[in-house]
Amino acid sequence: MHVVPLPALADNYIWLLHNDSGQAIVVDPGEASPVEAALASRGLTLRAVLLTHHHADHIGGAGQLRDRYGIPVYAPDDDRIEIATHRVHDGQTLELQQPSARFKVIAVPGHTLSHIVYVGEGVLLCGDTLFSLGCGRMFEGTPTQMLSSLQRLASLPGDTLVCCGHEYTAANGRFAQTIEPDNAALKQRLDEVTRLRAEHRPSLPATLSSELACNPFLRVDSESVIDWCRRHGAANDPVARFAALRSAKDAFRA
Numbered sequence: 001m002h003v004v005p006l007p008a009l010a011d012n013y014i015w016l017l018h019n020d021s022g023q024a025i026v027v028d029p030g031e032a033s034p035v036e037a038a039l040a041s042r043g044l045t046l047r048a049v050l051l052t053h054h055h056a057d058h059i060g061g062a063g064q065l066r067d068r069y070g071i072p073v074y075a076p077d078d079d080r081i082e083i084a085t086h087r088v089h090d091g092q093t094l095e096l097q098q099p100s101a102r103f104k105v106i107a108v109p110g111h112t113l114s115h116i117v118y119v120g121e122g123v124l125l126c127g128d129t130l131f132s133l134g135c136g137r138m139f140e141g142t143p144t145q146m147l148s149s150l151q152r153l154a155s156l157p158g159d160t161l162v163c164c165g166h167e168y169t170a171a172n173g174r175f176a177q178t179i180e181p182d183n184a185a186l187k188q189r190l191d192e193v194t195r196l197r198a199e200h201r202p203s204l205p206a207t208l209s210s211e212l213a214c215n216p217f218l219r220v221d222s223e224s225v226i227d228w229c230r231r232h233g234a235a236n237d238p239v240a241r242f243a244a245l246r247s248a249k250d251a252f253r254a
Contacts, residue, residue, distance in 0.1 A: 001101065001121045003161060005202045006034040011167045012057050013204065015125055018044050023099035027118070027125045028052055028165055032061030032068075047098045049073045052127030053115040054080035058165060076107075078114035088116065108153065110146030111136035117153065123161045124153060124208065131164045132206045133189070134172030134249065135217040143243040147220070150242075154218050158209030169193050169203035175252045176216050179245065180224045185213035216245055 002020075005013040008030050016038055018024035024044040028051060029035050039046055046069045049062050053076065063083040066073050074094060075084035088094055090107035103120035108129045118125040128136035129146075130153050138146050173190040180186055189210060193203045212218050219225045220241045229235045234244035 001099065001123075003123055003163065003205060004038065005163070005204055006038055007167070007202070008034045008061075009057055012165060013163075013167065013202065014061075015123075015163045016044075017099070017101070017121065017123070018042070019099040021099070023047050025050060025096065025099065025101070026065070027163070028058040028127060029061035029065055030057040030059070032064040035061060035065060036068075045098075046071055048096055050094075050103070050118055050125065051075040051081060051084065052117060052125065052129075052165070053112045054078050055112070055128070058127060059083065076114040076116045078112075090116070094118065094120075106152055108149035110138055110141035110149045113140045113145075115149075119156060119160070122159070123163050123205065124156060125163050126153065127165045129153070129164075130162060130211070130215075130217075131166060131172055132162060132169040132193075132204055132211065133176045133186075133215050134168055135215075135246070137250065138246065143246065144239050146246070147239055147242040150217060154208070154212060156208055158207065158212065160208040161205035162208055162211055163205045167203060169206075170197060172249075173214075175249050176214065178248075178252070179216040179228045180219075180222075183214065183224065185210070189214045217242065220245070 004016040008014050012030045014029045015027040022044045025048045026035050072085045074086045075081040077087045088105045092105045094103045103118040106117050108115050111128045196203050220238045229241040234240040
């Protein structure tokens with residue numbers, strides 16, 4: 001399966017997955033035009049849309065694509081996603097015939113309460129739950145929920161490709177360096193991101209193993225993150241450490 005990030009809106013990515021036979025699916029199409037352009041330029045046939053959560057910048061083009069191509073739209077069970085044709089749930093295996101693909105659905109409340117991710121074909125399609133070097137804001141969920149969701153994702157195989165919804169990596173990395181300034185893996189990742197962005201290329205996807213080595217929100221039990229949290233009065237409990245990190249990131253400007 002070929003995995004292609006399509007830039008959309010201000011800083012979103014729509015994820016296009018297709019096989020060698022030209023059968024394709026898209027994930028979180030915030031607008032339809034980048035998808036239609038990619039299908040035309042690559043000679044692909046769109047077979048399905050997968051949605052992770054209800055925010056407009058992730059579903060805004062799904063209705064147009066559904067109507068134009070007569071395809072199913074898979075989404076979490078959330079009435080705010082009115083354009084869905086099929087609802088999927090935690091623990092469900094979604095099997096697509098064209099392209100032949102199988103994805104496990106995992107519920108990840110935190111960014112929103114009904115947020116889900118899709119895992120399969122070597123990729124994690126994670127919307128706004130996990131970002132490279134960061135994680136999503138908690139608009140609806142609690143720190144306990146969000147940390148539990150991230151820990152579920154952290155248990156996936158290290159070679160899983162993290163396909164998230166936004167190009168936030170450089171900014172996330174600047175914050176991550178304030179937490180772990182001596183993290184060599186983080187410095188190497190940021191050097192890579194700087195090079196990729198200078199070449200107008202996406203910083204994504206990233207491997208989960210890289211995120212485990214660099215992303216402070218996946219490293220709440222590492223000594224360096226605990227040390228930072230201790231200095232900020234939140235060292236004793238993983239949820240408190242996560243909440244302190246998220247609060248600091250919300251206020252971070254650089």
